[in-house]
Amino acid sequence: MMSGKLLIAQKDASRLAELLKNYFGFDRFLSLQEEIVGHVLTGQDALVLMPTGGGKSLCYQLPALVFDGLTLVVSPLIALMKDQVDGLKANGVAAELINSSLTGEEISRIKAALTCGEVKLLYIAPERLATDGFRSFLRGLKIKCIAVDEAHCISQWGHDFRPDYLNLKNLRDDFPEAGMVALTATATLRVRRDIIEHLRLKKSRTFLSSFNRPNLHYDIVPKDNAFKELLEILRSPRHKDRASIIYCFSRKDTEGLAEDLRARGLKAEAYHAGLEAQERHAIQDRFIKDETPIITATIAFGMGIDKSDIRLVAHYALPSSIEGYYQETGRAGRDGLEARCVLFYSYADRFKQEYFINQIEDESERQRVTDKLNRMVAFCEGFGCRRKYLLEYFGENYEKTNCGHCDRCVRPKEEFDADEIGRTILECVRATGSRFGGQYIVDILRGSRSERILKLRHDQLSCYGQARLPDGQGKIFGESQMREIIGLIIEKGLLVKTAGEYPVIELTSDGQEFLKGQERLILPQLRAVSKDLTKKSLDRMDENGGFDERLFEELRRLRKQLADERGVPPFVIFADTALRQMARDLPIDSQSFLRVAGVGNQKLKAFGPVFIQKIADYCSEHSLVPGGGGSAVGLNRPSSPRTAKTMTHEETKKLLAQKFSLETIAESRGFVAGTILSHLEKLTDEDPGIDIEHLRPPEPRYDLIKAAFEHCGGLALSPVKAMLGDDFSYDELRLVRIFLKK
Numbered sequence: 237m238m239s240g241k242l243l244i245a246q247k248d249a250s251r252l253a254e255l256l257k258n259y260f261g262f263d264r265f266l267s268l269q270e271e272i273v274g275h276v277l278t279g280q281d282a283l284v285l286m287p288t289g290g291g292k293s294l295c296y297q298l299p300a301l302v303f304d305g306l307t308l309v310v311s312p313l314i315a316l317m318k319d320q321v322d323g324l325k326a327n328g329v330a331a332e333l334i335n336s337s338l339t340g341e342e343i344s345r346i347k348a349a350l351t352c353g354e355v356k357l358l359y360i361a362p363e364r365l366a367t368d369g370f371r372s373f374l375r376g377l378k379i380k381c382i383a384v385d386e387a388h389c390i391s392q393w394g395h396d397f398r399p400d401y402l403n404l405k406n407l408r409d410d411f412p413e414a415g416m417v418a419l420t421a422t423a424t425l426r427v428r429r430d431i432i433e434h435l436r437l438k439k440s441r442t443f444l445s446s447f448n449r450p451n452l453h454y455d456i457v458p459k460d461n462a463f464k465e466l467l468e469i470l471r472s473p474r475h476k477d478r479a480s481i482i483y484c485f486s487r488k489d490t491e492g493l494a495e496d497l498r499a500r501g502l503k504a505e506a507y508h509a510g511l512e513a514q515e516r517h518a519i520q521d522r523f524i525k526d527e528t529p530i531i532t533a534t535i536a537f538g539m540g541i542d543k544s545d546i547r548l549v550a551h552y553a554l555p556s557s558i559e560g561y562y563q564e565t566g567r568a569g570r571d572g573l574e575a576r577c578v579l580f581y582s583y584a585d586r587f588k589q590e591y592f593i594n595q596i597e598d599e600s601e602r603q604r605v606t607d608k609l610n611r612m613v614a615f616c617e618g619f620g621c622r623r624k625y626l627l628e629y630f631g632e633n634y635e636k637t638n639c640g641h642c643d644r645c646v647r648p649k650e651e652f653d654a655d656e657i658g659r660t661i662l663e664c665v666r667a668t669g670s671r672f673g674g675q676y677i678v679d680i681l682r683g684s685r686s687e688r689i690l691k692l693r694h695d696q697l698s699c700y701g702q703a704r705l706p707d708g709q710g711k712i713f714g715e716s717q718m719r720e721i722i723g724l725i726i727e728k729g730l731l732v733k734t735a736g737e738y739p740v741i742e743l744t745s746d747g748q749e750f751l752k753g754q755e756r757l758i759l760p761q762l763r764a765v766s767k768d769l770t771k772k773s774l775d776r777m778d779e780n781g782g783f784d785e786r787l788f789e790e791l792r793r794l795r796k797q798l799a800d801e802r803g804v805p806p807f808v809i810f811a812d813t814a815l816r817q818m819a820r821d822l823p824i825d826s827q828s829f830l831r832v833a834g835v836g837n838q839k840l841k842a843f844g845p846v847f848i849q850k851i852a853d854y855c856s857e858h859s860l861v862p863g864g865g866g867s868a869v870g871l872n873r874p875s876s877p878r879t880a881k882t883m884t885h886e887e888t889k890k891l892l893a894q895k896f897s898l899e900t901i902a903e904s905r906g907f908v909a910g911t912i913l914s915h916l917e918k919l920t921d922e923d924p925g926i927d928i929e930h931l932r933p934p935e936p937r938y939d940l941i942k943a944a945f946e947h948c949g950g951l952a953l954s955p956v957k958a959m960l961g962d963d964f965s966y967d968e969l970r971l972v973r974i975f976l977k978k
């Protein structure tokens with residue numbers, strides 16, 4: 237079969253180049269575009285898979301100019317449709333759209349123009365194809381080509397199935413002669429098959445452009461003090477006042493987060509499907525015009541937006557599928573410049589998602605959604621290159637072993653001797669018969685007194701409570717550290733996690749062999765540990781200063797220069813946190829330089845001398861005393877607003893009877909909420925019948941916390957807090973516990 241390229245004769249090629257320049261302003265085609273255009277021009281079908289920003293629409297827009305007839309474009313996004321048509325018109329292309337946003341009069345005008353053959357491209361929404369009247373109108377037109385945008389919406393296996401897309405199944409009957417082009421930015425093999433089958437693409441060619449987005453940096457960080465970390469990112473010079481989208485779990489979360497960010501002086505607005513269309517539009521508009529740089533959003537945001545300079549896409553909650561994650565992060569850096577994608581991952585988020593999935597009644601649907609989530613979790617918990625995982629998920633091979641642009645590849649490969657803890661874990665799995673989930677194993681090893689453990693007498697095991705840190709002081713590994721270690725051991729193949737709704741951890745035959753042998757278990761350094769170190773050094777700093785800002789700027793310039801010389805991004809040299817620490821501690825010898833977080837021997841050797849020189853010069857210029865381990869800036873914590881007042885439970889009881897909220901009672905009495913909760917605990921102990929129903933947290937938060945208590949066994953707060961993380965305060969857990977006890 238001849239390729240599209242060969243089919244374009246020389247004079248046609250120059251004609252296409254002319255059209256490309258005249259109508260779209262480009263001097264040359266992007267990868268694959270020319271080949272696809274050539275293929276589409278032959279009137280044959282095609283499936284085009286291209287990442288966002290790869291120039292998909294040109295693949296049918298350019299041929300539309302050549303065809304002697306109409307190109308029909310089906311697109312699900314009304315806002316985007318309008319932008320595209322406006323853009324085409326501005327370029328002098330005869331394009332129109334018909335959707336629900338138009339008046340009857342406007343539609344009649346466009347129909348007339350279509351009938352006269354004055355229109356080259358017509359955009360419609362899929363639901364329009366459901367009406368017989370419109371279909372028969374279309375059949376009367378000379379349609380040469382049909383382009384189906386966001387074609388993955390036709391598959392129930394995609395992450396974005398739209399029932400309206402099933403209307404497209406009839407297109408082939410209505411227009412047997414027209415060439416059909418299906419386009420999408422994300423599709424797994426299964427979805428690809430669905431597209432070809434449902435649209436009945438004939439002898440189609442699939443054009444697969446690489447899904448790699450080399451300018452995106454992927455970071456997955458433990459969701460632990462996430463707000464502080466997010467603030468730090470948003471305030472960093474790289475992201476300050478630059479377009480950022482932060483995806484949240486719920487509408488309420490988007491509003492809460494936007495409010496918190498505004499309280500810290502950042503310009504942020506929340507966007508979700510619950511807002512009036514007009515308001516949504518205004519918010520979107522302010523974002524596009526750079527008036528509001530930060531949008532906190534549910535996944536509803538971004539669909540109809542074509543903003544090329546988004547520098548940060550953060551996931552403040554776990555996405556439910558890789559497809560969704562890829563599409564959302566794909567909105568960053570469409571201009572090809574460097575952009576960052578940060579995902580805050582916590583076990584709690586996963587638990588939350590699983591909780592909601594378990595509410596799905598249809599079993600096959602539940603299984604499908606579970607599978608998607610499991611792949612997402614595997615992506616977050618995996619230890620290999622993030623990019624490689626993403627690309628392989630979409631069926632693409634990635635040969636490199638280090639992409640240089642993800643947390644896994646950039647992070648120094650430190651290791652730690654995990655022999656003792658590793659063997660203890662393997663022993664525990666063996667002793668309990670490979671029948672339990674990871675959390676339960678963690679609970680045993682950390683010495684939990686949960687009901688289940690006591691009932692099964694697992695507190696009698698020799699490994700019970702033996703998750704000791706190798707510090708000789710008998711300290712116990714933290715929850716998240718333990719989960720990480722188990723993940724690493726799974727990665728090593730000594731343990732395996734079964735599939736399905738209730739996965740358990742099993743010992744593999746390699747694991748059994750390992751237990752018998754003498755080999756030591758070495759694992760990559762734990763994230764939690766390396767993060768703690770960074771955090772500690774950050775905590776020592778005053779949040780808004782404590783370092784010399786001018787020196788910091790000079791060091792940044794130096795870093796940039798070194799980075800440019802090496803053709804790497806600046807953070808590969810040193811992180812901002814390291815530069816700040818340098819600008820605060822003023823190290824001017826190797827030893828103090830090594831104390832900077834993120835400086836190892838390798839970096840000391842490579843960059844130590846130049847940075848030390850710069851710092852020393854700066855110190856002598858500004859008469860600073862170098863190497864002094866930090867300035868004398870102290871943390872001025874506001875003292876607790878608590879004032880001494882006589883506390884009587886009776887007073888609280890009276891206010892409760894008047895149905896005041898916890899916060900109002902606390903405020904009016906000058907106490908913190910925790911004190912009122914203590915009153916509440918006392919009061920409900922004395923009189924379980926007391927009416928506190930108005931304090932019950934809303935579903936699903938209540939149900940979720942309840943489920944977490946049940947999961948952990950017992951009524952202890954800290955395991956539940958560890959499980960649910962940042963999003964739930966101790967106070968809220970305590971409140972739910974009061975209801976559970978009643």
Ligand SMILES: [Zn+2]
Binds near residue numbers: 624639640642643646
């Ligand atoms: Zn990588």
